[in-house]
Every structure is written in C-alpha cells, then in structure tokens.
C-alpha cells in the first residue's frame with residue numbers, strides 16, 4: 001500500500017497522475033464499522049472502474065486546528081495504526097492531508113479542484129454526514145453538484161447500532177468508561193494498544209501472579225482504570241490474560257500517580273522484557289481497589305482470572 005502525504009498548497013510530485021482513484025473521504029478515526037462500509041464501497045467501485053482504491057484522511061484531527069469541541073478528542077487509532085488497518089482492509093493508497101488553518105479555509109470548490117480533480121479521482125465515496133470546505137459548507141449534495149460529470153459520487157447511509165449512529169465520538173465515550181464490549185461491537189474488532197514490555201517492581205511473581213508491565217506506544221489511549229479480560233500478542237501469538245490498569249493502591253502511595261498497565265498472561269512463563277506486544281481489550285471486570293492485605297488481593301486476582309477464562313470460553 002502506498003502512503004502519500006499532501007500539504008496545501010501541495011506539490012503533485014509524488015502523485016502519479018496517470019493513475020485514477022476511487023476515493024473514500026473522511027477522518028476515519030478508529031476505522032469503525034461505519035467507516036468500513038464507506039471504504040468497502042470505494043474498493044468495490046475501484047474494481048468496477050478499473051481504478052486504484054484510496055482513502056483520504058487528515059492529520060492532525062481538525063478539532064486541534066479549529067477547536068470548538070466540548071469533549072476531549074483523543075485518537076482511537078493514532079495515524080500509523082489507522083494506516084496499518086487500511087492496509088489490512090486492502091486499500092491501495094492512503095492520502096494523508098496535513099490539516100492546517102490554510103487548508104481549513106479552502107472553499108468547497110477549491111477543495112474539489114485541488115484534492116479531487118488534481119488527484120485524478122474518478123469516484124468519491126463518503127457518508128451521509130460528510131462535510132468539507134471552510135465552515136463545513138460543502139456536503140454530499142455539493143460534492144455531486146460540483147462534479148460536472150468529472151467523478152461519480154456514492155453516499156453511504158447511516159450505519160447504526162441500537163438505533164444510534166456508530167461514530168468515533170461514541171466509541172471515545174465508551175473507551176473512557178472502559179466499556180470494551182461495546183467498543184468491540186462498534187469497531188468490529190477489539191480495541192488494540194501497541195506497547196513494549198518493561199521492568200516493573202517485580203512484586204507480581206512474589207504474589208503468584210507475574211505480570212508483563214506495558215509501556216504503551218506514544219499517543220495511545222488507555223481505557224479507564226480497572227481490571228480487564230485481554231488478549232496479548234507476543235511473538236506473533238495471541239494469549240489470554242487479565243490486565244490491571246491503575247495505580248496499585250494496595251502497595252503504592254496514592255500520591256504516586258504513576259499509571260501502570262500490567263498483564264498477567266495465562267499459562268505463560270517466558271521472559272519477555274523488551275518485546276513489542278499488542279494488548280487487545282475485551283471486557284471490563286471490575287474497578288481497581290485498595291485491599292487490606294496481600295492475601296485478599298491474591299484471592300481477588302484469582303477470581304478475576306477465572307472470570308477472564310469463562311469469558312474467553314464463551315466468546
């Protein structure tokens with residue numbers, strides 16, 4: 001898959017203008033099921049039209065440049081992870097447009113001239129609520145009416161779950177409260193965080209539950225503090241586990257606000273310090289709490305482990 005970075009006013013040096021594209025348009029944070037429907041349509045059209053399939057996304061998130069959002073925007077899939085997922089889906093080319101204030105000021109007509117016509121796009125796919133151009137003045141009707149027959153347009157209907165639109169905003173809210181089963185359902189795959197196994201305090205093995213301490217990749221969002229059933233990808237194999245996200249109040253001073261992510265991997269006894277891993281999040285089991293001694297903590301972790309085992313047996 002080809003990744004092409006563009007900045008307005010852009011140079012088309014990198015873009016092979018003899019190639020035509022069927023383009024899916026949007027920010028696509030999370031590449032959730034709604035996004036997948038948009039991208040699938042662009043891929044299907046590319047085959048019909050003998051064109052390359054492409055996704056145009058933006059970086060950073062428009063809200064960072066424009067402001068004006070009530071809720072905090074963090075990335076469900078930071079750019080590199082989004083690119084990896086698009087590659088897996090089978091997209092031929094990803095255009096990453098740098099979202100600057102000059103870009104944001106483009107009129108809908110100019111956006112179409114520079115980013116659709118100049119790139120030799122023969123078909124545009126976006127969702128029913130896609131807007132573009134300064135103040136979001138352009139919508140999918142504008143996209144169609146400004147085409148002059150130069151490109152075709154597909155508008156994807158609203159994909160809902162429980163009668164509510166599947167959206168990046170909705171998924172962010174679920175992540176913040178640790179609703180990982182909901183996130184899984186809306187994304188169409190578990191939420192994943194890549195990271196590195198680092199050294200912890202080495203207390204885990206002394207209480208019978210050794211843990212891999214994970215330093216998450218920069219820019220990753222960590223679900224709410226608590227205990228979760230997770231899977232962890234180690235050396236190309238997924239293993240079931242139980243994960244604690246939190247501050248270990250049983251052992252640590254509450255002032256020491258150092259958030260840790262640690263996974264007790266089931267049936268596993270290898271040394272994996274320094275390994276790059278991916279944590280896949282499935283189900284929130286409980287909140288983290290302060291226990292009055294090691295024995296009660298151990299008993300609770302054993303229960304957490306049994307709950308994770310049951311969960312994965314029924315998945």
Ligand SMILES: Cc1cc2nc3c(=O)[nH]c(=O)nc-3n(C[C@H](O)[C@H](O)[C@H](O)COP(=O)(O)O)c2cc1C
Pocket residue numbers: 200201202203204205209211213227242243244247248249250251262263264287288289290291297301304305
């Ligand atoms: C499944 C699981 C649940 C945990 N729950 C708690 C908890 O509720 N409260 C707490 O203080 N620590 C909790 N811990 C963290 C343990 O205190 C921690 O694993 C232990 O201190 C070893 O960590 P270290 O060697 O990295 O310091 C949990 C750990 C695991 C694996």
Ligand SMILES: Nc1ncnc2c1ncn2[C@@H]1O[C@H](COP(=O)(O)OP(=O)(O)OP(=O)(O)O)[C@@H](O)[C@H]1O
Pocket residue numbers: 025026027028029034035037038125126127128129130156157158159160165166167168169170
């Ligand atoms: N549930 C959905 N059904 C159909 N199309 C969708 C859906 N969600 C997003 N899209 C389309 O996918 C593209 C990318 O959308 P965008 O990145 O704005 O995602 P979003 O989930 O709507 O985000 P936000 O929560 O920030 O509004 C756009 O063309 C958008 O219209």
